[in-house]
Amino acid sequence: MTPILQLESARLQLRQWQDDDLAEFAAMCADPMVMRYFPAPLTRVESAALIGRIRGHFNEYGYGLWALERKDTGAFIGMTGLLNVSFDADFAPAVEIGWRLARRHWGLGFASEAAWTSLRCAFAQLGLEQVVSFTTQSNLASQKVMQAIGMQQDLAGSFEHPKLEPGHPLRPHVLYRIDRAQWQATLRG
Numbered sequence: 001m002t003p004i005l006q007l008e009s010a011r012l013q014l015r016q017w018q019d020d021d022l023a024e025f026a027a028m029c030a031d032p033m034v035m036r037y038f039p040a041p042l043t044r045v046e047s048a049a050l051i052g053r054i055r056g057h058f059n060e061y062g063y064g065l066w067a068l069e070r071k072d073t074g075a076f077i078g079m080t081g082l083l084n085v086s087f088d089a090d091f092a093p094a095v096e097i098g099w100r101l102a103r104r105h106w107g108l109g110f111a112s113e114a115a116w117t118s119l120r121c122a123f124a125q126l127g128l129e130q131v132v133s134f135t136t137q138s139n140l141a142s143q144k145v146m147q148a149i150g151m152q153q154d155l156a157g158s159f160e161h162p163k164l165e166p167g168h169p170l171r172p173h174v175l176y177r178i179d180r181a182q183w184q185a186t187l188r189g
Helices: 019-030 044-061 112-126 140-148 181-189
Strands: 006-008 011-017 065-070 076-084 095-101 130-135 172-179
Touching: 006 095, 006 112, 011 076, 011 112, 019 044, 019 076, 044 076, 065 095, 065 112, 076 112, 095 112, 112 140, 112 172, 130 140, 140 172, 140 181
Parallel strands: 095 130
Antiparallel strands: 006 011, 011 065, 065 076, 076 095, 130 172
16 A cells, blocks of 8 residues: 555644654653653653654555644644554454644644544545544543544443553553444534
8 A cells, every 4th residue: 555644634734754853753752741641751762763663654554643743833743643553452453543742732623633634534545444542541631532533432442551561550541433434424414
């Protein structure tokens, strides 16, 4: 599959990663508030390695986490996109939608706008039948984004994230889903 390297929404470019994104990305991933629902903030080296893994996912599958850029300023603001679930779970194999934005861009609707654009790609361009999303139970902001883009919580799908140690406070996760028919219903809406 030819990789989908760019998408566009009203206010955002979802684009392929550039080498000069690293400084802003590393700053975002080092911010304790941005990373409070992840096991730990990332170092610059860990952030660079993550960009490398994201690029590899694009090369292998044709989609991944796009870098987000504001159209009005050209500023890098984070990432949003689609990834194959990389761990064993009752709902896998699956494609997940995820996002991470720099703190100064929170509360402006960018996460929902970019996630909606990614969903459109998942169903209209990639022909996927379902997309999932998950987060720790305490991450209510991400759950609001999931709900805003039409995802429904799978109440029976809550799980303990296998990449976190038993007893870790972030291990309990909630699962949300949306399928093609639900997405099409939101379009008619």
